[in-house]
Amino acid sequence: MTRAVCRAASIALTGLEGAVVDVEAAVSQQLPGMAIIGLPDTALAEAKLRVRTATTQAGLPLADRFITVNLGPASLPKHGTGFDLAIALAALAASGRLPIDRLSAVAHLGELGLDGGLRRPAGLLSAVLAARANGFTRVMVPASCAAEAALVPGITAIPVQSLVHAVAWHTADERTERVVTSTVTQRPRSAVVEEPPEDRDIADVQGQSEAVEALVIAAAGRHNISMVGPPGAGKTLLAERLPTILPDLDDAEAMEASSIASLGGRTLTGLIRRPPFEHPHHTASSAAIIGGGAGDRITPGAITRACHGVLFLDEAPEFNRVVLDALRQPLERGVVELQRSRVRATLPARIQLVIAANPCPCGNAGSPGRETVCTCSPNTRVRYMQRISGPLSDRIDLRLGLQRVTRVPHAASEDHRECSASVRRRVVLARRRSARRLAGTPWKVNGELPGTWLRGGKYRLARSETAILDRALALGALTLRGYDRVLRVAWSIADLAELDRPGRPEIGAALALRNGGQL
Structure with a gap:
């Protein structure tokens, strides 16, 4: 006799937005095997091999029958390995290995190893935020990233080392639960800040006091800024120091920036409080800057990773013009919309754009020195600067023309530069x-x-x-x-x-x- 359909809950991410996925498992009287349906991608379809091997290694073999796993809603594309834990628990429940009454009340997030151990799935923090938005108060996650899940206020993280521990939690009495509650509400703000030590300071800039003051104005109002000048004028130096004078992110901004960072493979130990800084190479494609992805998968670009921070385009005329013009709409709206055949996502893109460019291909146009004579023709100079379209240029608030520094102060009395703090x-x-x-x-x-x-x-x-x-x-x-x-x-x-x-x-x-x- 087969058991009723057993259900466990998980979260599917589309960009930063998440939807609840009902992982349904049922055993039928057929030859042993497993099938996963509901628009899984390749990594998710391979979960049937990971689940069967992990359950056997954990001493919890599945029923010697055919198990069908359905990921609902079936019309929603699903990708990644974060469904492994929910699939394994639903299949074990259908096989009679654990009760089914608590599975649907907890969001399960985790990738299974062949030995039954659990690993962090990509986008864990974003998935936990989506779980809270959909009414969940508890999430089961790998113990190695429980602190990251607990960064979300109002969420209780259930850390489990392996599939065996997950099964033990679901079969144990309520009073024996081991949980981790939100560290954001229990610890002072300074204890949940994740930021690398700053080794850059605005005091490093010499001889460009007007440009530094322009950076301060840009930072005060979060204005876009461009810098045109010859090589060695300090354009990159100035752009890299802009994040050091920006204020810390507030709670909402820090949570959004951290959820974007969580889409990568790094486990977060605290909220990101310092504004991010993205510096893509000029050969980057439109998908790398704006975002994209293969098939139905959405991958944020540099403009989203720089949200609430700085996107710096060095040697801007060398970028593909299609890439530059794609920035126009996000700069106005603060979001970027990505569309694929069966999926659409809206990603945040509230950035401060910094553009740096040489005045011509050789870089010496307008230089006063005799030894730095420009070798470019007037038409060449015009065509070079026209690679940055007028509509994009019109969205730049401050436009600086820089020259090379010709004198370095030697006496302390000559140098009155402020530090970033x-x-x-x-x-x-x-x-x-x-x-x-x-x-x-x-x-x-x-x-x-x-x-x-x-x-x-x-x-x-x-x-x-x-x-x-x-x-x-x-x-x-x-x-x-x-x-x-x-x-x-x-x-x-x-x-x-x-x-x-x-x-x-x-x-x-x-x-x-x-x-x-x-x-």
């Missing part, structure tokens, strides 16, 4: 001013403000203050998008100067920063 405090204070002003709105920083807010309501600036912008717009020197972006930068300059609102000097400075580079 000091600059970050200025940025934090400016962000707090803008946060108070934007309280009750869906925006947090000046770089997110829409034109309707900037040009209307109680924060609308007087005509006498915006006269220089109105004239530039009338002459065609600015688009309406550029007009709004200059206003955003002006508000950031005012926040850094502890002003209630920007005036003509701040608007003039913001316009000069937008028109200061060649991009």
Whole structure:
């Protein structure tokens, strides 16, 4: 006689979004074997071999009959090895090895080894967040990554070393449960921060004080910035120091950044509090930058991995123009939409874009020195810079033109550079001013403000203050998008100067920063 259909719960990820999967197992009177149905990918279809071998090695052999495993809903594509634990428990329940009353109340996440041990599946933190969103309060995970699962408030992580321990938990009395509750609610914030030690500091930058101040403005409002200058001017040095002056991520941002990082193979021990920094090579494809994936699988790109941080494109004209133009929509909306034949995902992409470029292929255009004469023709220079399209350039708030440093200070009295910690405090204070002003709105920083807010309501600036912008717009020197972006930068300059609102000097400075580079 066959047992009733037994069900265990797991989570299927599509990008960062997760859906509950009912893992159903039933035994039928056929020759021994196992089939997994419900749109599994290759790695998931191979689970039948891992499950049979692991259960035998654990001393819990499955029924000597044919076992059918269905992953519902059947229309949802499923991938990865994170379903192994749920499949094994459902199959064991169908074989009469454990009770079925508690299986569906716990989300099971884990990959099985042939010896019955459990390994961390990719995207564990994202899956736990999805489990909480779908009403689960307990998740069973490998013991090696229980601390990562417990980062999600409101979730109780059940750590198990192996399949034997998982079966023992489901057959044990409720009072003998061994669980790990959320470390975020029990430990101070400093104890759950995962960040590498910073070996870079804004004080490393010499002779580019104006560029450093422009970085501070960009950090205060989360504005996009471009830097055009010859090799050796310090473009990469400046871009790599920008994350060091950005404020720590708040709880919601840290959880989202950590869930994105969890899609990789690294086990998290705490939330990521420092803004991420992505620096893709100029040969990267559109799928590598924007995201993609084979078949029905969605893989986040660099723009998603840099969410709440910095995406740095060095040698930007060398990137494929299709790749650069694909950034336009995510820069406006803060999300990137990926579509495949049977799946669609919306991934976060709230980034601060930094673009660096040489002024021409040889890099010496505009250099004052006689020994660095440009060998490129005027047409070559124009074509080189036109690789960055006008619509993308229009989304850049600050454009810097850099020159090589010609003098290094030798005396301590000549060198008054601030360290990153000091600059970050200025940025934090400016962000707090803008946060108070934007309280009750869906925006947090000046770089997110829409034109309707900037040009209307109680924060609308007087005509006498915006006269220089109105004239530039009338002459065609600015688009309406550029007009709004200059206003955003002006508000950031005012926040850094502890002003209630920007005036003509701040608007003039913001316009000069937008028109200061060649991009």
